[in-house]
Amino acid sequence: MNPFLLRLLLALTLLFVACDPAGTDDDDAADDDDAANDDDAADDDDATDDDDDDSAPDDDDDSTGDDDDSADDDDDSADDDDDSTDDDDDSAGDDDDVPPADVEILQVHINNVAYSFEGYYSQSLTELPTPLAPNAVPGMVGAAFPSNGYMAGCTVAPEVLGFLRCTGMQGDFGGTAIADSRSGELIFGGSTIWMGTGSLLLPTPAQMGLASDLLLTGIIPGYVNTSVVETNGLEPTSGGQLALNQALASVLVAGWIGQDDVDAYVWLQAYTLGMYVPENADWIVLLVKDSSASSSPSN
Numbered sequence: 001m002n003p004f005l006l007r008l009l010l011a012l013t014l015l016f017v018a019c020d021p022a023g024t025d026d027d028d029a030a031d032d033d034d035a036a037n038d039d040d041a042a043d044d045d046d047a048t049d050d051d052d053d054d055s056a057p058d059d060d061d062d063s064t065g066d067d068d069d070s071a072d073d074d075d076d077s078a079d080d081d082d083d084s085t086d087d088d089d090d091s092a093g094d095d096d097d098v099p100p101a102d103v104e105i106l107q108v109h110i111n112n113v114a115y116s117f118e119g120y121y122s123q124s125l126t127e128l129p130t131p132l133a134p135n136a137v138p139g140m141v142g143a144a145f146p147s148n149g150y151m152a153g154c155t156v157a158p159e160v161l162g163f164l165r166c167t168g169m170q171g172d173f174g175g176t177a178i179a180d181s182r183s184g185e186l187i188f189g190g191s192t193i194w195m196g197t198g199s200l201l202l203p204t205p206a207q208m209g210l211a212s213d214l215l216l217t218g219i220i221p222g223y224v225n226t227s228v229v230e231t232n233g234l235e236p237t238s239g240g241q242l243a244l245n246q247a248l249a250s251v252l253v254a255g256w257i258g259q260d261d262v263d264a265y266v267w268l269q270a271y272t273l274g275m276y277v278p279e280n281a282d283w284i285v286l287l288v289k290d291s292s293a294s295s296s297p298s299n
Helices: 003-096 134-144 239-248 251-257
Strands: 102-111 115-127 163-167 173-180 184-196 200-202 227-230 262-270 281-290
Touching: 102 184, 102 239, 102 251, 115 184, 115 251, 134 163, 134 184, 173 262, 173 281, 184 239, 184 262, 184 281, 227 239, 239 251, 239 262, 239 281, 251 281
Parallel strands: 227 262
Antiparallel strands: 102 115, 102 281, 163 173, 173 184, 184 200, 262 281
């Protein structure tokens, strides 16, 4: 072989060997790079998977929690509805709790002869759903005045302005009681006995207000819608009208009436039986305010 070619081949072989290690390193580096890239990509995939897993469950769970909260809100609103139902019940209860109308009665006692005040008595009574029946009055009178049994057989006169007057038998012993049919209450009782020993039974003297409280204004400041005077034939009814005017002229009575509608029933109570003694008799002026009734003014 030509020596020149032989040296050329040898030089190329050496050159190839010298270059081969570098090529191998490149391949390894390339492989390392590829592996690193693959690992990084895998890590990225894992991270992506983690993010996806985290976001999906967490977000879904949170949103589910929000749904639970909204459910709670719905429950709260339901409670609010229940509360509103309670409010409705309360408002309905308010209608049921409306108190019944009151009947206010003021009685003024005036001497038959001197027309001086003897005293007064004020009552505020609860009105019954059904008015008191007249036939119930004698039993009430007998129970109220057990020591005056002669009054138990009293006779009830026709109702006047809501008042039921029951007068006992005329003789040595008798008496008169007056009940208010609106409230079912007995409001007046007086015995009429021989020799002038009859007395006021209801209200008792201790319950009566002082006569000195009934100061006069000097004028008649107001009026009543309707007035009825009954004397059992012992005095003219004009005397009862004078007694009513005397009562209406009182400062206390005028203040009690105010601007309200008032009716007046006047009864002459004689405390002496047999021979009538005018000085031993009183005008019982009953003034009544009934908030459930309406009437037109008249005298």
